[in-house]
Amino acid sequence: LTDAFLLGRLLAPRALSAVFQPVFEVGGDAPRPHYLEALIRGPRGTSVQSPEILFEYVRRRRRTAEVDRACVREILAEARQLSPETVLGLNVHASTVGASDFADFLGAAALGHAIHPSRLVVEIVEHAPPRDPEAFHDGLDRLRDLGAAIALDDVGFGHSNYRMILECRPDYFKIDAYFVTGARDDYYRRVVLASVAALAQSFGARVVAEGVESEDDLAVVREAGIDLVQGWLLAAASPARNFAPASRRCGEAAR
């Protein structure tokens, strides 16, 4: 085996796969899909099938930008099965957003799959604050110029903190499941949820609570004033084909 064996394998066409998990709006009488987040899986049968290990490996190989683009291509290819109105969330690292040509790449790739970029929510994930904030801001501006919305992933966790909120000025704060799952029994988690909800409101942004796995979790986030939720209680991640019929309702909301 060569040093690049695994990297080459995961960069091969269709080696990565995508599943989708809805973000639901729960403010009304019944939950309804708001957008579909795409989640990447590594090549089946490899050590990097799990996404957290995949992206840790890629980060250590310093190939995040290349793999992020491969993920985007795979997600958009899969998303062709969805209805034309579906709003699609895809995860991108901050370092990738800062590349001068990323927005052009994303716009062209989306249009190449008959998906208008205004149907995209770009979820920013990061292991560290952007090394070049100016380039990062330029990248965000270009994405917004395309019509894409910006979400900050895993708010409250790791580096998705106050600084990243200020750097991103996101349209969506996605609060990490750590603060959501089981919050009914934890006063301080509930305090954090309410605090993030208030902060987002000050920014004119909406909050997505990740990791809603029980009716108690749902009730707690609703009490905090959060009306966008994601988690096993409402829907697990599954292939695009499973969302094709229902996804016609997904495009009504995000903007």
Added chain:
Amino acid sequence: MSTAHESTPYPRHSGHGTPHVLVVDDDQAVAQPIASYFRRLGCATDVASEREEAEALAVYRRYDLAILDLHFASWGGPGGLDVLDEIGEHSPGTAVVVLSGHVTHDTLGGAPGRPHRALEAAASLRDRPRGLRFPGEAR
């Protein structure tokens, strides 16, 4: 990436159930027979052929036992020490067996793993860490 609430192929933390083994070697002629041995024993076994692959696995999974080649040919040096560091940092309870024709106290100096010498490594493989049981073995 939103992964915290997603399922992984097996639990992040190794518990008292199926033993978890990591085999780190860029020579598949060595790694695969070792992995096959442990799989036949019923262990959940990962094989990493790159340093970064092994390090990523060490960050997110907990292993009862790691079999580690200290000198990968493709690394040009004792890069296995980096993997040893990651295992020591994230999973200090993992027993580590070092496979190398070059191991000395100097090459392993300061590394968190044990044993330090080939004979101790062989003894560790034979005796296994206390508490590590393979399926079907009496407790």
